[in-house]
Amino acid sequence: xxxxxxxxxxxxxxxxxxQKIWLDTVVSPIMSMILFLAVFGVVSGGRDVAGIxxxxxxxxxxxxxxxxxxxxxxxAFALVIAxxxxxxxxxxxxxxxxxxxGLAYAFAASIRGIITLLIALLATVWFIxxxxxxxxxxxxxxxxxxxxxxxxxxVIFGMYAKNFEALTFVMTFIIQPMIFLAGTFYSIKQLPGxxxxxxxxxxxxxxxxxxxxxxxxxxxSAPMVSLAVMAVFAVAxxxxxxxxxxxxxxxx
Amino acid sequence: MDALSVSHVSKTYxxxxxxxxxxxxxxxxxxxVKPGEIHGLLGPNGAGKSTLISLIAGIxxxxxGKIEVFGVxxxxxxxxxxxxxxxxxxxxxxxxxxxxxxxxxxxxGMYGVPIAERNPRIDKALEDLALSDKADxxxxxxxxxxxxxxxxxKALIHKPKLLILDEPTAxxxxxxxxxxxxxxxxxRDEGTTILFTTHYLEEAEQLCDRxxxxxxxxxxxxxxxxxxxxxxxxxxxSFELFDRNVPHLPNVTPEGSEFHYPMKELEADMQAIxxxxxxxxxxxxxxxxxxxxxxxxxxxx
Ligand SMILES: Nc1ncnc2c1ncn2[C@@H]1O[C@H](COP(=O)(O)OP(=O)(O)OP(=O)(O)O)[C@@H](O)[C@H]1O
Ligand SMILES: [Mg+2]
Numbered sequence: 001x002x003x004x005x006x007x008x009x010x011x012x013x014x015x016x017x018x019q020k021i022w023l024d025t026v027v028s029p030i031m032s033m034i035l036f037l038a039v040f041g042v043v044s045g046g047r048d049v050a051g052i053x054x055x056x057x058x059x060x061x062x063x064x065x066x067x068x069x070x071x072x073x074x075x076a077f078a079l080v081i082a083x084x085x086x087x088x089x090x091x092x093x094x095x096x097x098x099x100x101x102g103l104a105y106a107f108a109a110s111i112r113g114i115i116t117l118l119i120a121l122l123a124t125v126w127f128i129x130x131x132x133x134x135x136x137x138x139x140x141x142x143x144x145x146x147x148x149x150x151x152x153x154x155v156i157f158g159m160y161a162k163n164f165e166a167l168t169f170v171m172t173f174i175i176q177p178m179i180f181l182a183g184t185f186y187s188i189k190q191l192p193g194x195x196x197x198x199x200x201x202x203x204x205x206x207x208x209x210x211x212x213x214x215x216x217x218x219x220x221s222a223p224m225v226s227l228a229v230m231a232v233f234a235v236a237x238x239x240x241x242x243x244x245x246x247x248x249x250x251x252x
Numbered sequence: 253m254d255a256l257s258v259s260h261v262s263k264t265y266x267x268x269x270x271x272x273x274x275x276x277x278x279x280x281x282x283x284x285v286k287p288g289e290i291h292g293l294l295g296p297n298g299a300g301k302s303t304l305i306s307l308i309a310g311i312x313x314x315x316x317g318k319i320e321v322f323g324v325x326x327x328x329x330x331x332x333x334x335x336x337x338x339x340x341x342x343x344x345x346x347x348x349x350x351x352x353x354x355x356x357x358x359x360x361g362m363y364g365v366p367i368a369e370r371n372p373r374i375d376k377a378l379e380d381l382a383l384s385d386k387a388d389x390x391x392x393x394x395x396x397x398x399x400x401x402x403x404x405x406k407a408l409i410h411k412p413k414l415l416i417l418d419e420p421t422a423x424x425x426x427x428x429x430x431x432x433x434x435x436x437x438x439x440r441d442e443g444t445t446i447l448f449t450t451h452y453l454e455e456a457e458q459l460c461d462r463x464x465x466x467x468x469x470x471x472x473x474x475x476x477x478x479x480x481x482x483x484x485x486x487x488x489x490s491f492e493l494f495d496r497n498v499p500h501l502p503n504v505t506p507e508g509s510e511f512h513y514p515m516k517e518l519e520a521d522m523q524a525i526x527x528x529x530x531x532x533x534x535x536x537x538x539x540x541x542x543x544x545x546x547x548x549x550x551x552x553x
Contacts, residue, residue, distance in 0.1 A: 009361025016358070020349040086345040092311045093339045094362035095331035250330075252266075252313040 007100035010091075014108030018074060029066045029116050030123045036062050037124060040185070050187050052218050053129045060212035061184035064146070066120045068207060071113030071147045072154040072175060075105035076167055079158030091249060098246040102238075105155045110147025117143065130215065139214035142227065146207045149234040152241045159244045178204040188220050203233045253323050255414050255445035256285035256308065261317030263303055263469075277303040279469040281317070285414070285447050285462075290440050292460035292477075293449045294543075296551055300469040301449045302342050305418050308447075309339045321414055335363060338412030340403050342419050342449075347391045352383060352402060355391050356409055363410035377405040380435060397428050404432070408439075415439060417448040421455060433459060453543040463543075467551045477543070484546045489513045489521055491536040493529060501528050 018025055037059065044054035082088040091101050133139055161167045182188075182204035188196045199205045206226035213219035213226070263278040277300045285291045293301050306312045308319055310330050319326040324333040347355045356374045365373065378384045381401040386394060391402060400420065407415060417436075421429045436459060440446055450456055456463055457477065465473040473480060490510045501524065504511050515521050518538060525536060 003364050005364045005366060006362045009358055012361065013358035016354065017349060081348065085348060086343055087347055089311065089341060089345055090359060090362065093309050093334065093337075093341075094359070095334035095364065096362050097331055250310060250313055 004100075006094060006096040007104050010096055010101065010104035011107050011111075014075070014078060014105055015111055017078060018108070018112050025070075025112065025116060026119050029070065029120050033062055033066060033120045033124050037127065041127075050189070050218055050220075052216055056128055056130050056216060057187070057212070057218070058185050059124075059128045059130070060215055061182075061208050063117055063120060064204075064208045064211045065179050065184055067113040067117040067143070068146065068150045068179065068204065069175070070116040071109045071150040072157075073171070074109045074112045075151055075154040076158040076161070076170075077164075078105065079155065080161050080164060080167055083162065098249050099238075099242055101249065102152065102155050102241045102245045105158070106148050106151035106241075109151025109154055110144060113147035113151070114143055133215050134217035135214045138223070138227070139211065142207075142210035142214055142230065145227075145230045145234055146210070149203065149230060149237060150207075152234070152237045156237070156241050156244055159241075159248045178202055181205075182208050183220050184208050203229065206230050206233075253287070254284045254320070255287045255289075255322060256283075256291075256447060257318075257320045258283050258304070258308070259318050261304075261307060261319060262315045263300075263307060263312070264315055277469050278307070278314075281466070281469070281471055283464045283471060283474055285445060287322075287445050288440065288443060289461040290436060290446045290448070290459050292456040292463040293447060293466065294453070294456055294463055294547065295449075295466035299466045301466060302418055303469075304466070305339070305341075305416055305447075305449070308416060309337060310334055335410065336413045338407035338410065338415045340407045340415075340417040340420055342422075344396075344399055345403065346399065350391055351388050352378070352391050352394070353387045355402065356405060359406050360409040365410050373409055373411075377409055380408070381405050382431070397424055400424055401428070404435070412444070414445045414447065417446070419449050419451065421450060421452060429455070453547055457543050465547065465550055472550050473546075480546060481543070484549065485515075485539060487515045489515050489518075489525060489536065489538045491525060491529070492534040493532050494534050495532050498529070498532060501525065 037055070040058045041055055044058070047054045049057040079088070082091070096104070157167065157170045161170065181199060182202050183199055184204070188199040188205065191199065200221060205220070206229045209220050209226045210223060210230065213223040219226070259282045261278055261281045262276070264274045264276045267274055281300070281304060293304065295301055303312070307314050308321070308326065310326050310333060314327075321333045321336045324336060326333045350358070353374055356377065357370050360370050360373060361367070374387075375384070378387055381404060383398060383401055383405065386398060391399070394402060400423075404417070404420060407417070420436075421432055424432065433455070436446055436448070448459075460477050462475060463473075463477050463480065464471060490507070490512055492510050496506075500511070501513065504513050506512075513521065513525060515538060522536065522538070526533060
């Protein structure tokens, strides 16, 4: 049995790191939630999507988006900062194995994602026409899975990027389109042609779908399929994460 | 078993720019550090010292060769080897948000130190490095010398068997330098093996049991400091007399106002001269080569 102390210590360190920037963790997601909700609230004018109030529908998308953003950007930025200030070397000289480095950052990321989600929820749920959570257990499983999976994606880009420009590029051209083409703000059933099918290949769609289904009971596509996709996504993404982490920790 | 064994290690940095010639930083380097010694790795800027340390630390990969720390292969059993090593890098590493205590707390954890043991060890390390009153300050706000001490504390916190310091006294004031020497000596006495680099040759003379000289990525000299000095000394004892016209020892030759006597064994020869000339002896000296002279002779291109 391998000694896991180094990995847990790294998780604890990364959790501590974002605790130090409470304001970032709390204020910016709440701000963007409120702004989005205000806009959508006005625009929707009380319409329904697929039988549930539009505000409730889009709210689930916004919560997921907030969480995914937090889970992704936490490790990505932490790693790029570490490279720029030199603390990346801490990861290289200590005996934390590459898989441990990757997973530690991903777990810390999921913790940040979940905390952000809860805070955003507490701050805004009072204005939303939602009555209870349809499937709490599935919600918990989904949220952890989503946090870790997008955390690992964040680790990959954090390892890959040398500077903030590269990260911003990734956020703008990969993460944002993933979010906007996921059925976050609309039902993918409303899309024309092949787009509903294309959306099924977007992990973000399944993330949103899972959270929305767990809370409201409404799903765009089969929730168990989404759960399976998220699980496969999480497992599959471990491989490139392991590869790029190993390469970065020990340069050739 | 050697504390560190580097055998036939080469390292070429691939250049990012297209068409640039790849840079061979180390060329067939071999050296050993014996348990319990203080070993100095000396060489001019760009000689390859930090590259060698990065290889030993497992931060970069060698093109060829083998490195073992207390018999553990750095390439094959990386994590196991890393636990045995404590590294003080040449470049400062600054934690953005953490306090001194937090830096040490998580860093020791990453070395596998159990939670219960961390705080006692941190207190001890902070005391050793005179940082106790800074424990709860932000690491980023420390002065340069304090940051250096924090780096040393980081390297010591998991009680490594081999401590590697890359220019630990660069840009450090006289008092702190003395403190670091003291600490290094004490660690050695407690059984830690130490490998360090420095550009202050008198520091190496003070501290080292053995040294390795490296230049252009090649080892040009390795051995016991005293023996190397002997090898490079002018093998002659010079002395002056009040009265020059006396019977001389065999092999004594006049040389200006002085006399020269070929040296075999410094102390015995000195004694022989002293007892032969006795009160007639005005002055006597022997030039042991300073490390600086040796260094300059050997690194002359
Ligand atoms: N990451 C790198 N990429 C490319 N070349 C490098 C890299 N690091 C070092 N070098 C080159 O390798 C050679 C050896 O550098 P190294 O840092 O090991 O020297 P050093 O002996 O530590 O010098 P100093 O006394 O100045 O610290 C130098 O020519 C340097 O330019
Ligand atoms: Mg150097």
